[in-house]
Amino acid sequence: MNSSNPRLIEMHLQHGESLVARSEGGSSAECEPHPHLPHLYTVDASKLTPGKPFRYVVRRADGSEKTERFFAHSLEQGGPVDVWEGIRAIDNTFYATELKEHFERRGFATVRRVLSEELVSTLRAVVNPLITDVWDADRAAYRDKINLEKVLLHVPYLLQALAEKLGPLLGRILGSEVFLEYEQVMVVRAGSSYATRRHRDVDGGKAGFSEASRRHKGSVHLWIPLVDIDATRACMYVEPFDAPEQTLDMTMRAGDALFLHNYVWHGSRANSSGVDRLSWLLNFAPAPSHDESNPSADLNLPLLRGGVPTELGPDVCSRLVREKPTYLNLFDAFFTYDPSRLRMVHPDNRRRE
Ligand SMILES: O=C(O)CCC(=O)C(=O)O
Known part of the structure; x- marks a missing residue:
């Protein structure tokens, strides 16, 4: 041609x-x-x-x-972007089975170049003005790390394309029912000594909370950096199940995907680089969390039903964005930006207010 x-x-x-x-x-x-x-x-x-x-x-x-x-799609922030072309399909059964085996044996698995460079830069273009808004106006109560929730759900069909392209792999790892528990962009400021402490996602590392945590025990984190990650750039580390005495620094390219088991110990290092570290974090579960103490914080959005991707078009996503509050009850390493108050909110503050 x-x-x-x-x-x-x-x-x-x-x-x-x-x-x-x-x-x-x-x-x-x-x-x-x-x-x-x-x-x-x-x-x-x-x-x-x-x-x-x-x-x-x-x-x-x-x-x-x-x-x-x-x-x-033409996005307001500038576009166009084709989310369908920008996400790599992981639909090879042999490869998906190998990934699942690695994930269960080691507690993590990586897939290279899941998001194309073009899509990564489009997602950055969506997030960057919000970061500027939070930090430049000096509104952030907590200055070094922010979580922007449900911001990327506004990108038309992004979630749909993700569910369809990664559906076979998610189904292999989690089973034929997959729910999105939460979704956020995490930003660690350039030149920050902030480091996410060593924890397991199942309980945030609080021993006393381990089995009392209502978050779904079988949930899986998907962490996708939107900038290249070297050892200086708030790099994630993992202590693999099969070699817990080791600490692996997960240097990654923007758009690579890291799947994290709920029970694997991990954390992230300081960002001594000159670039804000942006990452997209999605949490998937094989069933809704039903957290009675926090009924509306989890999205509980079905992504796969009977192994088949559900309808996740703009109507569904904007309804979700409208109906679910922006708070997130994670663990106390995190603060969340609450756009309605134009400031950062700590989960403990949320309980008090
Ligand atoms: O993004 C980070 O720095 C840490 C993320 C993390 O540990 C998690 O999401 O469980």
């Missing part, structure tokens, strides 16, 4: 169906089957209207059309 801006899309078309990319308000481009790879199509995006979002449309054998929900 003689294209100046080729894009790839994976689509399982049936006999007689064809695929078209169509810009909002007009121009279309036919998608052509990839010469070597099944179910992949290429489209020359330079034939589409510049700056406008486009959708993929399946043209059926009878001439009717079905609009696919994955398309390049």
Whole structure:
């Protein structure tokens, strides 16, 4: 194909169906089957209207059309971004089984380049103005680490694409029912001596709370840095189940994924670098937490039902953002930015107020 801006899309078309990319308000481009790879199509995006979002449309054998929900979105912060193309599918059964085995034996597993560079920089563009808002106005009660909750849920179809692309792996690790417990961006300020203390996610490292914790015991953390992480940049460390005397520094590239077992000891180091450390954190559980002491803090959003990704479009996400409070009852290493009060809130403050 003689294209100046080729894009790839994976689509399982049936006999007689064809695929078209169509810009909002007009121009279309036919998608052509990839010469070597099944179910992949290429489209020359330079034939589409510049700056406008486009959708993929399946043209059926009878001439009717079905609009696919994955398309390049124009975000307010600047765009467009195609979240579907920006997330790597982990749908190879052999690979997913190997990852699960590693995860259970060691208490963690990494997957490289789950988010593309383009998607990572788009997500950073969503988060950076909020960080500036919190820190530049000097509003933060706690100055070195902030958690921005549900900020990335506003990115259209991001969660849907994540559930669909990582669904087979999540299903393998957690089972056929998967709920999103919480979602947040964590930021550790550049040049900060703040370090997240050694803990296990199941109880936040508080011995007395271990089994009393109501957070789901089988939940799994997914931690995706949005900047490259070297040893100086609030690097996560893990003490593997099978070699607990070791401490592994998890140096990672932006967009790599780290899955953490609920019972593995880990923490993060200071950020002595000159760059704010941004990471996206998602917590998945095989069932809702049903935390009676904090009924609305957990999202309890079904991502997989019977192994199948659920509907997670903008309607669902914005309802969730509206209905769930921004507080998060984690553990006392953390403060949370409460946009309605324009300040940081500690979980203990939340209980008092
Ligand atoms: O992001 C960090 O620095 C620490 C995150 C962490 O330990 C956790 O989410 O459990």
